[in-house]
Amino acid sequence: MTTTQELPPLTRLALMAETQAIWNDGHVRLRWIARDADADGAPVLPVLVMARVVPPAGDDGPFTVGELIRHERAPAVAVASITGARRIVDESRFLLFDPPATHERRIGVVLGRAVAHEIGHYLLQTNTHAVDGLMRARIHAEEFADLRRGTFRLDKAAAAYMAAIAATGTLATPFSYESN
Numbered sequence: 001m002t003t004t005q006e007l008p009p010l011t012r013l014a015l016m017a018e019t020q021a022i023w024n025d026g027h028v029r030l031r032w033i034a035r036d037a038d039a040d041g042a043p044v045l046p047v048l049v050m051a052r053v054v055p056p057a058g059d060d061g062p063f064t065v066g067e068l069i070r071h072e073r074a075p076a077v078a079v080a081s082i083t084g085a086r087r088i089v090d091e092s093r094f095l096l097f098d099p100p101a102t103h104e105r106r107i108g109v110v111l112g113r114a115v116a117h118e119i120g121h122y123l124l125q126t127n128t129h130a131v132d133g134l135m136r137a138r139i140h141a142e143e144f145a146d147l148r149r150g151t152f153r154l155d156k157a158a159a160a161y162m163a164a165i166a167a168t169g170t171l172a173t174p175f176s177y178e179s180n
Helices: 009-024 082-091 100-124 141-145 156-168
Strands: 047-050 066-071 074-081
Touching: 009 100, 047 100, 066 100, 074 082, 074 100, 082 100, 082 141, 100 141, 100 156
Parallel strands: 047 074
Antiparallel strands: 066 074
């Protein structure tokens, strides 16, 4: 994971812990490495946390907190927006009650959920979205920033796909949801 600006340690730890907790259900163990050389031959998905332009507060237009960038000749990269995560937390009702440490943790949780979603696109080899769970396209700010993680799990179809990969040790055909 690379960041273009310093993340507070609590935010960074919350990002990594939330991402791993989500993927534990999919029987996927993540390794956070500093360099590709530390990958030991395992697949590598670089994660970049950076400031990205989002619409100003009050603008109801959609914006993304995470994105999986794929290019034919280069490896995929998961990008998470610290600016987007801060806006999500600022728009949630929790802002009024959070001490600073909880606020930083909440930003990390939002970033972790965005990264986990992009890892889902990478592992499932799809750009499609589910109706519910981790892989849905739209998430309300209050739910995104809620520290309880009940709604950020793989849906049944994606979980079954991941279980088949775990059982066979090979990637199946790319996964696709019926509708976007």
